[in-house]
Amino acid sequence: MTFLSDGKSNPQTPWVYSDIVKDHFFHPRNFVKDDEEVKDYDAHGSYGSPACGDEMHIWIKVDPQTKRIIGFKWRTFGCASAIAATSIASEIVTKDGGMTLEEAKHLKPQTIIEHLGGLPDRKIHCSVLCDKALLEAIHYYEKNYS
Amino acid sequence: MNCPCEKLKTLMRQVQKMWFGAPQKSTRFIYLDHAAATPLDAQVEKAMQPYVQNIFGNPSSLYEQGVRAQQAVENSRKNVAQILGALPEEIIFTSGGTESDNLAILGYARAHAKEGKHLITTTIEHHAVLGAMKQLEREGFEVTYLLPDQNGFITTDQVKQTLRPDTIFISIMYANNEIGTIEPITEIGNMLQKYKQETKKAFPVFHTDACQATGYLDLQVEKLHVDLLTLNGSKMYGPKGTGILYRRRGTKLQPLQFGGSQEHNLRPGTENVPGIVGLAKALEIAESLRAKESERLCALRDFFIKKVLTSIPHAHLNGHPILRLPNNIHISFVGAEGEAMLLYLDHEGIAVSTGSACTSQSLDPSHVLVAIGCTHEEAHSSLRFTLGRSTTKKDLEHVLNILPKVIQKLRVLSPFV
Numbered sequence: 001m002t003f004l005s006d007g008k009s010n011p012q013t014p015w016v017y018s019d020i021v022k023d024h025f026f027h028p029r030n031f032v033k034d035d036e037e038v039k040d041y042d043a044h045g046s047y048g049s050p051a052c053g054d055e056m057h058i059w060i061k062v063d064p065q066t067k068r069i070i071g072f073k074w075r076t077f078g079c080a081s082a083i084a085a086t087s088i089a090s091e092i093v094t095k096d097g098g099m100t101l102e103e104a105k106h107l108k109p110q111t112i113i114e115h116l117g118g119l120p121d122r123k124i125h126c127s128v129l130c131d132k133a134l135l136e137a138i139h140y141y142e143k144n145y146s
Numbered sequence: 147m148n149c150p151c152e153k154l155k156t157l158m159r160q161v162q163k164m165w166f167g168a169p170q171k172s173t174r175f176i177y178l179d180h181a182a183a184t185p186l187d188a189q190v191e192k193a194m195q196p197y198v199q200n201i202f203g204n205p206s207s208l209y210e211q212g213v214r215a216q217q218a219v220e221n222s223r224k225n226v227a228q229i230l231g232a233l234p235e236e237i238i239f240t241s242g243g244t245e246s247d248n249l250a251i252l253g254y255a256r257a258h259a260k261e262g263k264h265l266i267t268t269t270i271e272h273h274a275v276l277g278a279m280k281q282l283e284r285e286g287f288e289v290t291y292l293l294p295d296q297n298g299f300i301t302t303d304q305v306k307q308t309l310r311p312d313t314i315f316i317s318i319m320y321a322n323n324e325i326g327t328i329e330p331i332t333e334i335g336n337m338l339q340k341y342k343q344e345t346k347k348a349f350p351v352f353h354t355d356a357c358q359a360t361g362y363l364d365l366q367v368e369k370l371h372v373d374l375l376t377l378n379g380s381k382m383y384g385p386k387g388t389g390i391l392y393r394r395r396g397t398k399l400q401p402l403q404f405g406g407s408q409e410h411n412l413r414p415g416t417e418n419v420p421g422i423v424g425l426a427k428a429l430e431i432a433e434s435l436r437a438k439e440s441e442r443l444c445a446l447r448d449f450f451i452k453k454v455l456t457s458i459p460h461a462h463l464n465g466h467p468i469l470r471l472p473n474n475i476h477i478s479f480v481g482a483e484g485e486a487m488l489l490y491l492d493h494e495g496i497a498v499s500t501g502s503a504c505t506s507q508s509l510d511p512s513h514v515l516v517a518i519g520c521t522h523e524e525a526h527s528s529l530r531f532t533l534g535r536s537t538t539k540k541d542l543e544h545v546l547n548i549l550p551k552v553i554q555k556l557r558v559l560s561p562f563v
Contacts, residue, residue: 016489025489031559046561052502052509053526054483057561075561077526079485079502083559126509 017081018117024084029091032059032073041071042145045137049126054078056086056133060093062141068098074130081119081127088115089130101138107131176496176541180381180473180534181323181358186424187383193427194385197420205417206406215419222426229433230375230392231366238391238409239422243357243378245402246391247274247317249412250353250374253399254315255282261349262312268292268300268319268329269517272355275317276513292318297466298327298518302334309341314349320359320370324501324514324530325465326474328363329354335371351397357381361432362440362472373397377429379421383535384428388421435535443472443533450475450531450542458550464501464515464528473533476501478524482556487529490552496545501528523562 015022032038038059048055054077061071072090076083089112093099099107109128113119119127177185197218203211205219220234227234240246255265267279269291279289290308294300300318316338321328331354338352353374356365360382367375374397379388393399393412405414447470454477455461464476479487484502491498501512502525511525520528531545 025486026493028559033558053511053522055561075559077481077560077562078483080489082483083486122509 017084017119020088020115020117021081021084021119024087024116025080028083028087030073030087030094032075038073041073043137043141045133045135045140047129047133047136049078049129052126054082054126054129056082056129058086058090058130058133058137060134060137060141062101062145063098064145066097067101069093069101069104070098072134074133076130078127079123081116081123082129084116085112085119085128086130088112089134093134101142104134105138107134174495174544176545177536178531178533178541178545179497179499180537181530181532182499183380183386184383184534185536186385187428187431189431190384190424190427194420194424197423201419205419206408215417218419218423219417222422225426226390226429229365229429231368232392233395235410236393236395238393238412239417239425240389240391240409240413241387241418242380242389243272243355243376244274244389245413246376246378246389247272247353247355248278249391249399249402250376250393251275251278251315251317252281252402253412254351254353254374254397255287256285257398257400258314258349259287262310262314263287264310264313265289265315265317266292266305266308266313266350267317268294270294270298270322270324270327270514271317271319272323272357275319275355279317294327294517296519297469298322298325298464298514299466299469300329300334302330302337305334306337306341309350311345314351315353316350317353317355320354320356320363321471321474322465322514323358324512325476325518326358326471326532327466328359328469328471331370331372339371351394358471358474360429361436362443365433367392367394379425379428382425382428382432385421385424388418388425390425390429439535440472443537446533446537446539446542447472447475449539450546451477453546454549457546458553462524464518464520464524473537475531475533476528477531478520478528479553480524480527481560481562482527482553483560484526484528486556487552490555491529491545491548494548494552496548499530499532501530502526 041059041061044059046057056076058074060069063070072093074086074090076086093104109131112128201214203215205216223234223237226237265287283289292300292304318329320331335352351373354372355376357378360377373394375392377390380386399412401412403414408414408417451463460480461477464478484500488498488500501515511522515525
């Protein structure tokens with residue numbers, strides 16, 4: 001989905017977040033455009049921040065043989081850093097054939113923040129909630145498919 | 147265009163274009179955040195100029211440089227007083243709205259603690275007022291915070307019913323900085339005047355923060371029946387770091403700072419001469435444009451609100467539908483988060499603000515939106531557009547073209563709606 005003008009970062013333009021956050025905010029990856037896309041997904045998890053009202057929903061598809069996460073789709077209500085954090089998490093988790101469920105359980109907010117090139121301190125606790133939503137989805141999967 | 151520097155500038159622009167190509171980001175810049183800050187008026191800058199460079203003397207000095215600086219300050223004071231229908235000695239120059247509010251509230255309460263310990267204000271005041279009230283609570287005062295209705299409106303009856311024999315001070319804003327609702331200051335002032343006549347008391351005194359009202363509403367202190375009134379230079383196309391506190395003669399304040407005898411011992415320190423000159427000029431211009439600008443912006447405001455509410459689903463107006471500042475538009479777009487909308491609009495060269503928690507340091511949603519009954523989600527999904535002198539219908543049409551796409555994009559990403 002292209003936006004009105006291109007979201008390419010211009011080093012001359014001051015921006016509140018890192019260039020990586022900017023890229024994912026203007027060009028979010030793997031979000032659910034249509035409910036149909038996640039119809040055959042195995043598990044759903046969600047997590048909201050009581051502090052500021054951000055909310056993340058994620059859907060995962062797991063390879064039953066390898067127990068690797070081969071699909072990660074999401075929807076997020078939140079600010080630029082919340083959108084970017086979920087978007088980049090979807091890439092981290094599905095990279096190189098996907099993380100195993102065990103690996104994904106140990107995905108830390110700090111790892112997501114490092115991949116984003118850092119976040120302002122006050123944004124960390126409310127923006128990076130996708131690891132918790134992911135954990136919920138994994139627990140759901142293990143309960144229902146193992 | 148005959149000026150050689152103009153020619154040079156044009157040439158430079160051409161070279162720049164050849165060298166770097168056309169700029170990538172939309173170069174159109176539409177500023178719709180006049181409630182946050184206004185650009186310095188060119189006439190104001192011109193009026194300030196002599197006092198930035200040539201007439202630099204300290205107004206307290208007795209030689210010519212000093213006297214000229216002092217005259218500039220006193221002329222400014224006279225001009226401000228005339229616009230407010232006040233006496234020159236009733237005008238105190240400060241560093242801005244926050245200082246004026248603090249001086250009025252802390253200054254009055256601390257000077258009259260023996261006469262009463264009760265104050266009245268509202269839950270939707272600016273933080274400069276709420277912060278000062280909280281400080282007084284720590285010092286042993288009692289504060290009643292009036293809750294507005296769902297439009298952000300406070301009634302005279304509410305104030306009347308809250309009055310107590312020990313109420314010494316009331317602070318109610320003239321117009322809200324977030325949702326633009328105009329409070330019935332004249333009516334409340336009238337009621338308080340009668341109350342004081344009946345009870346034969348000198349208090350409660352009445353303060354209003356009129357920072358957002360400047361340039362749109364009547365600032366005549368006698369009509370408003372206020373004893374203290376706050377104004378801010380940077381909201382009226384004047385310089386930042388300048389403010390006014392109108393103080394009715396006989397209203398005793400305890401200073402917040404101590405030092406020299408400037409500003410009737412209430413605000414020590416060498417006067418900000420260029421700032422004061424600029425502030426007075428800015429107020430003069432704002433007042434002269436008031437009727438025309440208010441009419442023009444009301445029409446633009448209503449055009450924009452109507453278009454947005456009819457073209458974007460799940461959008462609703464916050465604040466009063468009629469008793470509203472001519473330049474204020476505040477709308478919630480459920481499902482699209484405020485900071486994300488703001489940054490997408492910024493990318494298109496449109497500057498607005500939001501009541502979303504995500505832009506505040508505390509991560510709490512706007513206290514004003516919470517007070518008028520917005521859910522956290524509605525507060526989180528709100529945008530404030532505040533128009534100004536440079537705003538044209540063409541600008542708003544451009545925003546109306548971009549805004550639905552921004553909201554649509556964020557709603558697709560969102561689990562809500």
